[in-house]
Structures are given as structure tokens and as C-alpha cells.
Amino acid sequence: MTFAALPKPPYYAVIFTARLAQGADGYAETAERMEALARTMPGYLGFESARNEDGFGIAISYWESEDAIANWKQNAEHLEAQSTGRAKWYEDYKLNIAKVERAYEMKK
């Protein structure tokens, strides 16, 4: 995992916080596929994720606009993954949709 290469703000962030259920068969493959699919969507800007050993993880996708987020949310293959996620992979999750207003970075 590395930093998303983002334009200057404003842009949008979908912050997905989730705890994976024990086992979670098929999760890794679908997560990888969803990341690849998101990359082909209009308005996609980037993706970052991290997960603790206990299953608690944060995944952030960055988008040009709210319309781009709405379009991705309704993608058929993504809808199926969301449904499987709710039924099988996640114990709990939370989505925060946010408008990034400012950004700073430090690189060594």
C-alpha cells in the first residue's frame, strides 16, 4: 500500500471503517477486484487502506465529485460485493462521506 497521488483540493473522500468477521472467505479477492474496478470509474482519484491484526481496518477512496461516488455506489458488480460484505465479511462498518478542503504532505 502506498499514498494515493491526489490533485489539489477540493475532492471527496469515502472513509470506510470496518471490522472483518472471522474467516471472511473470498474477501481478499473481492477487495482486490473492487479496487481494480473502482480505478476504471469516472472521477476516481485514488485509494488507501490499512488494517490492524485484529481485523479493524480503514479504507479510503478519493473521488472528484459526489456524482462520481454515487455512480460507483450503483455499479452492478460493486452492489453485489456490498451485499456479500454486509451478509458475510463485515461484523460492523461505517461510511463517512467527506469533502476534502485542505491537504498537506511531507516527503523525505
Place this chain on the structure above:
Amino acid sequence: MTFAALPKPPYYAVIFTARLAQGADGYAETAERMEALARTMPGYLGFESARNEDGFGIAISYWESEDAIANWKQNAEHLEAQSTGRAKWYEDYKLNIAKVERAYEMKK
């Protein structure tokens, strides 16, 4: 780590994405102290973090307002931790300051 208990939007998120340097002596203690200190700040709402084994991590603090974020940024002990972080702990980092406009959650 568990989910931050957040009010209804709008509120603000400071998304801190960073790669830890090898070693990073003293980092864990300071991170813990900063989390405890942030909790005492006006306008603090919550904190969530996750880190991959390779050192790439995402930490999000949630705040009531931009003023609350500015106030926390200027806290003396926090300024010292920021300075040590830049010099010693982080290879690279990025800050995205965002206004959370919508939120959803699923609990089992």
C-alpha cells in the same frame, strides 16, 4: 481499536496517512499520549487508526469544527510531537482535512 462514536454530520475529519520509519523509537508512547491529550481538547469527537505490517497507516481524528482542529494543531505538547514525527518517526505523511457531510453505519 474500535469505531469512534460520532454525532450526526456535519463534523470534520483529519485524515493522517503516514509510513513509519524503521525503528521509530518512542513512537508508540507518544502516539498513545497524543490520543489521550486530544481527548481532552475542546471539540474532540473521536479517533480511529489502522496500520499495515509494512508501516503504512491511517489515523483519523474527528472534530466539531475547523477551529477545534486549529486549536489542537497549536497545542504545545502536540507541536513538539509533530516536530519529532517529522524528524524521526515518519518517512512520509499526508494530511487531508475534510468536512464529513454524510455518514452511514451497519452494526451486527
